[in-house]
Amino acid sequence: MTETANFKCLRCGHQYTRPYDPETGPQERMCPKCRSNSVRRLKKAKQETKAPGGGKK
Numbered sequence: 001m002t003e004t005a006n007f008k009c010l011r012c013g014h015q016y017t018r019p020y021d022p023e024t025g026p027q028e029r030m031c032p033k034c035r036s037n038s039v040r041r042l043k044k045a046k047q048e049t050k051a052p053g054g055g056k057k
């Protein structure tokens, strides 16, 4: 299952959302704006399509 995570660039402060697969981990840890790899993963994205409580796999 691929979930969405927020990333923030520590270099230019640009925030963006990318699909994040917990199994494979972050593949593209690069800021799309300045191409810096100094990005940090933030909390889960607020835009969730899943209904709360439905944690079935």
Ligand SMILES: [Zn+2]
Pocket (backbone or CB within 6 Å): 009, 010, 011, 012, 013, 014, 031, 032, 033, 034, 035, 036
């Ligand atoms: Zn950046």
